[in-house]
Amino acid sequence: MSSVSSQRPGPRAGSATAEAVVNALPHPVITVAEDNRLVDANVAAEAFFEASLAVLVRHRLQEFVPFGSPILSLVEQVRTRGAAVNEYRVDLGTPRNGGERIVDIHVAPLSEVTGHVVIMLQERTIADKMDRQLTHRGAARSVTALASMLAHEIKNPLSGIRGAAQLLELSASDDDRSLTRLITDEADRIVKLVDRMEVFSDERPIEREPVNIHAVLEHVRTLATTGFARHIRFVEEYDPSLPPVLANRDQLIQVFLNLVKNAAEAIGDSPDGEIQLTTAFRPGVRLMMPGAPARVSLPLEFCVRDNGPGVPEDLMPHLFDPFVTTKPTGTGLGLALVAKIVGDHGGIIECDSQPRRTTFRVLMPMYRASRGDEKS
Ligand SMILES: Nc1ncnc2c1ncn2[C@@H]1O[C@H](COP(=O)(O)OP(=O)(O)OP(=O)(O)O)[C@@H](O)[C@H]1O
Ligand SMILES: [Mg+2]
Numbered sequence: 001m002s003s004v005s006s007q008r009p010g011p012r013a014g015s016a017t018a019e020a021v022v023n024a025l026p027h028p029v030i031t032v033a034e035d036n037r038l039v040d041a042n043v044a045a046e047a048f049f050e051a052s053l054a055v056l057v058r059h060r061l062q063e064f065v066p067f068g069s070p071i072l073s074l075v076e077q078v079r080t081r082g083a084a085v086n087e088y089r090v091d092l093g094t095p096r097n098g099g100e101r102i103v104d105i106h107v108a109p110l111s112e113v114t115g116h117v118v119i120m121l122q123e124r125t126i127a128d129k130m131d132r133q134l135t136h137r138g139a140a141r142s143v144t145a146l147a148s149m150l151a152h153e154i155k156n157p158l159s160g161i162r163g164a165a166q167l168l169e170l171s172a173s174d175d176d177r178s179l180t181r182l183i184t185d186e187a188d189r190i191v192k193l194v195d196r197m198e199v200f201s202d203e204r205p206i207e208r209e210p211v212n213i214h215a216v217l218e219h220v221r222t223l224a225t226t227g228f229a230r231h232i233r234f235v236e237e238y239d240p241s242l243p244p245v246l247a248n249r250d251q252l253i254q255v256f257l258n259l260v261k262n263a264a265e266a267i268g269d270s271p272d273g274e275i276q277l278t279t280a281f282r283p284g285v286r287l288m289m290p291g292a293p294a295r296v297s298l299p300l301e302f303c304v305r306d307n308g309p310g311v312p313e314d315l316m317p318h319l320f321d322p323f324v325t326t327k328p329t330g331t332g333l334g335l336a337l338v339a340k341i342v343g344d345h346g347g348i349i350e351c352d353s354q355p356r357r358t359t360f361r362v363l364m365p366m367y368r369a370s371r372g373d374e375k376s
Contacts, residue, residue: 022042023042023043023044025042025044025120026044027044027120027121027122027123028041028042028044028045028047028048028049028120028121028123029041029042029044029045029118029119029120029121030042030045030056030061030118030119031110031116031117031118031119032060032061032075032116032117032119033113033115033116034079034114034115034116035060036060036061036062036072036075037057037059037060037061038056038057038059038060038061038064039057039116040053040057041053041056041057045121048101048121048123049064051064061075061119064094065092065094066091066092066093066094069090069092070087070090070105070286070295071087071090071092071105071107071119074087074105074107074284075107075117075119077107078107078108078109078117079109079115079117082109083109084106084107084108084109085107085283085284086104086105086106086107086282086284086285087104087105087107087284087285087286088104088105088284088285088286088287089102089103089104089124089286089287089295090102090103090104090105090286090295091103092121101123102123102124103121103122103123103124104121104122104124105119105120105121105122106119106120106121106122107119107120147194147197147198147199147200147201151194151197151198151201154190154194155191155194158187158190158191158194159187159191161183161187162183162184162187162188165180165183165184165187166180166184168180169181169184193331196331196333196337197333199337199340200322200336200337200340206248206251206344206345207248208246208247208248208345209246209247209248209249210244210245210246210367211244211245211246211247211248211249211252212244213242213244213245213252213279213300213302214238214240214242214279216249216252216253216256217236217238217256217277217279217302219253220253220256220257220260221234221236221260221277223257224257224260224261224264224275228261228264228265229260229261229263229264229275231269231271231273232264232267232273232274232275233272233273233274233275234274234275234276234277235274235275235276235277236276236277236278237276237277237278237279238277238278238279239279239280239281241281242279242280242281242300243281243300243366243367244367245300245345245364245366245367246345246365246367247345247364248341248345251341251344251345252341254337254338254341255338255341255342255362256277256302256304258334258335258337258338259304259338259360260275260277260304261334262334262335262360263275263304263305263306263308263358263360264306265327266306266308266309266310266358267306267307267308268308270307270308272307273306273307273308274306274307275304275305275306276303276304276305276306277302277303277304277305278301278302278303278305279300279301279302279303280301280303281299281300281301282299282300282301282363283297283299284299285297285298285299285301285363286298287348287363296346296365297365297366298347298348298363298364298365299365299366300347300363300364300365300366301361301362301363301364302361302362302364303359303360303361303362304359304360305357305358305359305360306358307356307357307358308356308358309355309356310353310354310355310356310357310358311351311353311358312326316351316353319335319351320335320336320338320339320349321336322336323336324336338360342362342364345364345365346364346365347362347363347364347365348362348363349361349362349363350363
């Protein structure tokens with residue numbers, strides 16, 4: 001009598017243990033029947049919808065979500081396809097539950113009962129939402145101004161310095177010649193750095209064409225295994241039916257080369273180092289992007305995963321910022337450049353990291369023969 005669950009009416013599937021597990025989850029989980037009537041909900045769902053299970057089971061899903069919410073079509077989609085679907089960053093806010101409630105939605109068919117579907121919601125805080133959307137764009141912007149300034153203010157005087165050192169070299173003694181060499185070498189190094197940064201200030205529209213991502217990944221893998229990642233095992237998991245991505249091939253190569261290089265550097269000399277390259281089609285992924293009126297669909301997913309030690313936790317919030325590096329000779333421009341290119345292509349990049357499993361995930365819009373929605 002005194003247990004909490006005894007006060008919770010309604011039929012519940014499964015054993016008491018399964019129920020306890022579902023109730024322990026911090027995320028709302030609900031089950032709906034064929035007519036979208038709610039038949040079950042966990043404690044987190046009661047809190048989310050601000051109604052007890054007894055009340056919830058008297059209503060249909062559409063009564064708790066905004067009019068025309070994509071969650072309804074997701075549920076339908078799961079019923080017809082019989083497979084799970086996810087959608088990210090959907091606003092389930094209604095005047096009733098107090099405005100904006102951004103959630104990731106995971107919908108799966110319940111195999112035991114035809115037409116029944118399980119929905120799990122994962123709430124996103126607003127801060128999290130802003131953070132992820134703006135990280136790479138902000139990073140690219142802040143480096144843009146700096147890059148164009150550097151290009152003008154540093155490269156010209158540098159070429160003067162370099163030229164002067166070369167002239168001196170002609171009449172220098174052997175001892176002094178090593179000094180003039182030092183000047184030219186260091187000048188070259190700075191020019192290289194500035195060149196790398198100049199990409200950020202390049203505001204020209206990129207030339208894009210349908211690109212086969214698998215050819216790009218294979219190219220990057222070949223470059224890696226014949227060079228800096230000779231000792232590392234590569235594992236590929238490609239979805240061969242993946243459509244082409246509308247992109248600039250050279251820039252895509254740069255993206256994946258940087259990611260694979262970072263992965264190889266994280267692995268270091270470890271004898272069981274492994275880098276996994278995967279591609280997948282995820283039509284359920286839709287996101288709010290700054291400046292875009294509607295959610296943008298980013299169904300093309302490309303991942304680079306490594307089994308290195310992982311990204312240091314304190315680095316995570318600034319990972320895509322320029323000049324963030326833990327390497328003695330790193331510039332910290334690799335990931336900022338990657339984020340800039342992915343953003344220019346209308347996509348996003350995110351990172352999940354834990355020891356022995358670090359994943360950089362690039363999500364890109366789908367190429368459409370007419371004008372697509374790939375504009376950012
Ligand atoms: N796969 C990874 N595993 C662990 N840490 C990573 C990984 N990728 C990036 N990092 C961390 O993020 C930092 C920034 O990476 P980024 O590519 O921007 O610069 P960098 O690799 O340090 O320098 P550069 O790319 O110029 O050689 C790295 O110094 C490293 O600490
Ligand atoms: Mg790098």
